[in-house]
Amino acid sequence: MAGFVLIHGSWHGGWCFDPVAQLLRERGHTVLAPTLPGMGGTAEEMAAVTLDGWGEFVAQHCRDLKAQLGGAPVVLAGHSRGGLVISTAAQAHPAAMDALVYICAMMLPSGMSRAEFKQIEGPNPAFDGIISPVHGGVATVIDVANAGAVFAQISSPDLVAAVLPRLQAEPHAPRLQKLQLTPDRYGTLARTYIECTLDRTIPIDSQRKMQRYSPGAKVVTLEADHSPYLSTPVQLADALEGAIPG
Numbered sequence: 001m002a003g004f005v006l007i008h009g010s011w012h013g014g015w016c017f018d019p020v021a022q023l024l025r026e027r028g029h030t031v032l033a034p035t036l037p038g039m040g041g042t043a044e045e046m047a048a049v050t051l052d053g054w055g056e057f058v059a060q061h062c063r064d065l066k067a068q069l070g071g072a073p074v075v076l077a078g079h080s081r082g083g084l085v086i087s088t089a090a091q092a093h094p095a096a097m098d099a100l101v102y103i104c105a106m107m108l109p110s111g112m113s114r115a116e117f118k119q120i121e122g123p124n125p126a127f128d129g130i131i132s133p134v135h136g137g138v139a140t141v142i143d144v145a146n147a148g149a150v151f152a153q154i155s156s157p158d159l160v161a162a163v164l165p166r167l168q169a170e171p172h173a174p175r176l177q178k179l180q181l182t183p184d185r186y187g188t189l190a191r192t193y194i195e196c197t198l199d200r201t202i203p204i205d206s207q208r209k210m211q212r213y214s215p216g217a218k219v220v221t222l223e224a225d226h227s228p229y230l231s232t233p234v235q236l237a238d239a240l241e242g243a244i245p246g
Contacts (some may be wrong), residue, residue, distance in 0.1 A: 009080025
């Protein structure tokens with residue numbers, strides 16, 4: 001058995017993983033799915049958020065879980081923007097976790113930020129059109145009425161309807177920070193990339209571009225939208241289990 005720390009993407013919280021977390025627990029694993037500090041907070045709270053701070057927060061959860069499990073393997077997984085966070089945590093504290101999983105996530109190379117990769121990707125009108133800045137650009141929010149068609153178009157409408165009202169403001173600063181990753185720290189951890197072929201938020205072409213920029217990850221392909229924890233939770237649980245170091 002293993003431990004899993006699941007890190008949500010932009011505008012979400014740890015609650016988005018509830019369906020897959022339940023499946024993993026039923027299989028005997030221990031799962032943590034924290035909500036990152038500052039999400040949906042005041043302008044001041046969100047202005048104080050940094051990618052490094054999120055990385056420290058996540059690494060501490062991994063260390064705590066590893067201690068709780070007596071040294072059993074801990075898999076750190078990030079969804080979407082959560083990929084930036086798990087890369088940062090792995091660089092700072094590679095001994096805190098045993099493997100990394102990117103769920104249609106930002107698996108960027110050293111020296112690149114999310115904002116820079118967005119420029120490489122080019123426009124995505126459906127996605128770009130549901131994002132609005134708030135608090136003078138300190139954070140962004142999502143147009144909930146139109147988010148389902150971008151985030152979860154093949155997921156159960158009932159599940160989507162329950163999730164969308166919970167979306168919250170996202171601190172903007174972490175998207176601007178360039179990753180600094182080294183082979184002797186981040187590079188020591190096994191990586192899995194779970195690509196989602198029907199993703200309208202980070203299209204499959206972008207996901208595969210990141211795989212080329214950061215080679216070496218095992219790739220698992222799901223016929224899923226940007227919310228595989230809703231659309232294909234069993235297959236996502238299988239892929240996460242497949243990342244447990246042997």
